[in-house]
Amino acid sequence: MKAKHIPRIDLHDRMELKNALPLRTPYVIYIDPCDTCNFRCKFCPSGNLGLMKKTKGRGHGPMDFQVYKGIIDSLKDFPDPIRVIRLYKEGEPLLNPHFADMVRYAKQSAQVLRVDTTTNASLLTRERSLEIIDAGLDRLNISVEGVNAEQYRDFSGHKMDYQQFVDNIAFFYDHKGKCEMNIKINGDILTSEQEEAFYRTFGNITDGISVERTIEYWPKYNEMKVEFDEGVSLLGGRSREVQVCPYVFYEMCINSDASYSLCRFDWNHAMLLDHHVGAPPTPKKIWDSIVLWNFQQQFLKKERKLMTVLSCPKCGILKQGVPEDLDEFAEEILDEM
Numbered sequence: 001m002k003a004k005h006i007p008r009i010d011l012h013d014r015m016e017l018k019n020a021l022p023l024r025t026p027y028v029i030y031i032d033p034c035d036t037c038n039f040r041c042k043f044c045p046s047g048n049l050g051l052m053k054k055t056k057g058r059g060h061g062p063m064d065f066q067v068y069k070g071i072i073d074s075l076k077d078f079p080d081p082i083r084v085i086r087l088y089k090e091g092e093p094l095l096n097p098h099f100a101d102m103v104r105y106a107k108q109s110a111q112v113l114r115v116d117t118t119t120n121a122s123l124l125t126r127e128r129s130l131e132i133i134d135a136g137l138d139r140l141n142i143s144v145e146g147v148n149a150e151q152y153r154d155f156s157g158h159k160m161d162y163q164q165f166v167d168n169i170a171f172f173y174d175h176k177g178k179c180e181m182n183i184k185i186n187g188d189i190l191t192s193e194q195e196e197a198f199y200r201t202f203g204n205i206t207d208g209i210s211v212e213r214t215i216e217y218w219p220k221y222n223e224m225k226v227e228f229d230e231g232v233s234l235l236g237g238r239s240r241e242v243q244v245c246p247y248v249f250y251e252m253c254i255n256s257d258a259s260y261s262l263c264r265f266d267w268n269h270a271m272l273l274d275h276h277v278g279a280p281p282t283p284k285k286i287w288d289s290i291v292l293w294n295f296q297q298q299f300l301k302k303e304r305k306l307m308t309v310l311s312c313p314k315c316g317i318l319k320q321g322v323p324e325d326l327d328e329f330a331e332e333i334l335d336e337m
Helices: 049-054 065-077 099-107 126-135 149-156 162-175 192-202 283-287 290-300 327-336
Strands: 028-031 082-086 112-119 139-144 180-186 208-212 251-254
Touching (some): 180 192, 251 283
Parallel strands (some): 139 180
16 A cells, blocks of 8 residues: 555644744635535535525535635735645535636745645546646545445435546546645444455555544534544544644634634634624734634633633534644743733
8 A cells, every 4th residue: 555544634844833822824724615515424514404504604605716816815914924725614625616726826825835625526527636736736635435335325425436436536646746645534434344445445546544533523513413432532542622722823714705713613603703803804804803812812711611602612623633732831822922
């Protein structure tokens, strides 16, 4: 097998967060190309059409390309380049017909160092692959939802030609140039034989490969039909709950309707900042806002469990999916900020 056993978490040019805070420019900005999805995965609220119809601010589809260009242009307000523009948040990015144009426009900006995305790859035709590669995408993360067509139909509600799906991924790998590839699968739905089949199928057509565990990505989404073990972390180790959320200190989240969320797991848009900042909001205004500062401060004061409006007190991410534990350094970071 050519691929390395590495997670899809991008560790490119990584510095320990506790030594870098406070940041005058976010490391990562999530920009959602499209908030709808062509899959109906059991674990994801975006695949629950009934829920989406009842959720205010969701289901508007692809981001307008002119709006997107305005966002990228406004990044000049930051003193430093953005390390990563992550074209992904809630839906399937390739449902946006301008996805390759979005990659290219960001790559042409002096304020953007890298561009990556996460996709289910069902729309990754050979033509789309060449467009995306030519646009300069730096990293492609592919979420695989099964090892055969039957498992895909059961888990994601999507009917597909599985061999064509694999062939399309192989085509991207063969033509990817400098673009990094990573493929992951949900290991909770696999037998040991199926996990071996996953590695056999994809191990030679990607740079990195991994098996992840189901965790509660979307707080307050109570209609999950998938069981998960709270004692197991995203990457399969033992979970450990923290009080300080590291994500809010280094990333920003822009929804496909150009609204801003405090958290990239804000699936129901219950944590929007726009109306607190004034019109028109820009990434720099959001990053420098007192609203975001107060939010960060609550974590550093270990007040997460006291938050009443937001999903933070019961967030599964802070138990099963934390990249860095800042709890020990909270008082020191607060003094610095």
